[in-house]
Amino acid sequence: GAVVSQHPSRVICKSGTSVKIECRSLDFQATTMFWYRQFPKKSLMLMATSNEGSKATYEQGVEKDKFLINHASLTLSTLTVTSAHPEDSSFYICSARLAGGNEQFFGPGTRLTVL
Amino acid sequence: AQSVTQLGSHVSVSEGALVLLRCNYSSSVPPYLFWYVQYPNQGLQLLLKYTTGATLVKGINGFEAEFKKSETSFHLTKPSAHMSDAAEYFCAVRNAPTTGANNLFFGTGTRLTVIP
Numbered sequence A: 001g002a003v004v005s006q007h008p009s010r011v012i013c014k015s016g017t018s019v020k021i022e023c024r025s026l027d028f029q030a031t032t033m034f035w036y037r038q039f040p041k042k043s044l045m046l047m048a049t050s051n052e053g054s055k056a057t058y059e060q061g062v063e064k065d066k067f068l069i070n071h072a073s074l075t076l077s078t079l080t081v082t083s084a085h086p087e088d089s090s091f092y093i094c095s096a097r098l099a100g101g102n103e104q105f106f107g108p109g110t111r112l113t114v115l
Numbered sequence B: 001a002q003s004v005t006q007l008g009s010h011v012s013v014s015e016g017a018l019v020l021l022r023c024n025y026s027s028s029v030p031p032y033l034f035w036y037v038q039y040p041n042q043g044l045q046l047l048l049k050y051t052t053g054a055t056l057v058k059g060i061n062g063f064e065a066e067f068k069k070s071e072t073s074f075h076l077t078k079p080s081a082h083m084s085d086a087a088e089y090f091c092a093v094r095n096a097p098t099t100g101a102n103n104l105f106f107g108t109g110t111r112l113t114v115i116p
Helices: none
Strands: A004-007 A010-013 A019-025 A032-038 A044-051 A067-073 A076-081 A090-097 A110-114 B003-005 B010-014 B019-021 B024-026 B032-038 B044-050 B056-058 B064-068 B073-078 B087-094 B110-115
Touching (some): A032 A076, A044 A067, B010 B019, B024 B073, B032 B073, B044 B056, B044 B064
Parallel strands (some): A010 A110, B010 B110
Antiparallel strands (some): A004 A019, B056 B064, B087 B110
16 A cells, blocks of 8 residues: 555656656545655755645745646646756655655656756 | 754675664654665655654564664664665654654665675
8 A cells, every 4th residue: 555656757858848747646645745856866855845735835945936736636746847957857756645644655756857 | 953864875785794874863852763765766665664662663674773862863774685775775854743844854865785
């Protein structure tokens, strides 16, 4: 149980285009989902926390207009990287947590490459 | 604010040798502590966690960690390394419920290499 999926696993796009990444909790309802960014050989940096049905809370330094997060249902959150640039290339990982739970369940990540 | 320090960005051990990955945290109150493993181009997999109770926690794949409040440490150990243990390991901390923000704070990671 507690499986989180991400789609796509890899995406390559041209500079200036927008890319949407989906995060799904497959066998549980996730009231809270988290989006992380991981640079090569670096740790995970929390970008934002989203609660179902409400606006996401962004960490300091993360542009909310650039990284659009939607958490429309208890099993799906999406991250849209708008007008992507090469510096947005990174590994994006989502996680999901049950209401009142202590543990975050992580997705397998999405490798974004912006040409 | 929470912070996590992992001493040693790279650790190499021989197959069959003891694995010791260090993690220290800073927190004004006892936090919840986690160790995750990440294989190349994959997400994070939970190895073990400490929330309350017994301070020696056993996890998957033969790993264990001990919460030492006096040392603010949560070091990860495994008696005998296996080739399949080669991966990146992350220590993470979060506040206990009702004691503050409950998002995870990660250390910078330790890459474990196992030498045949």
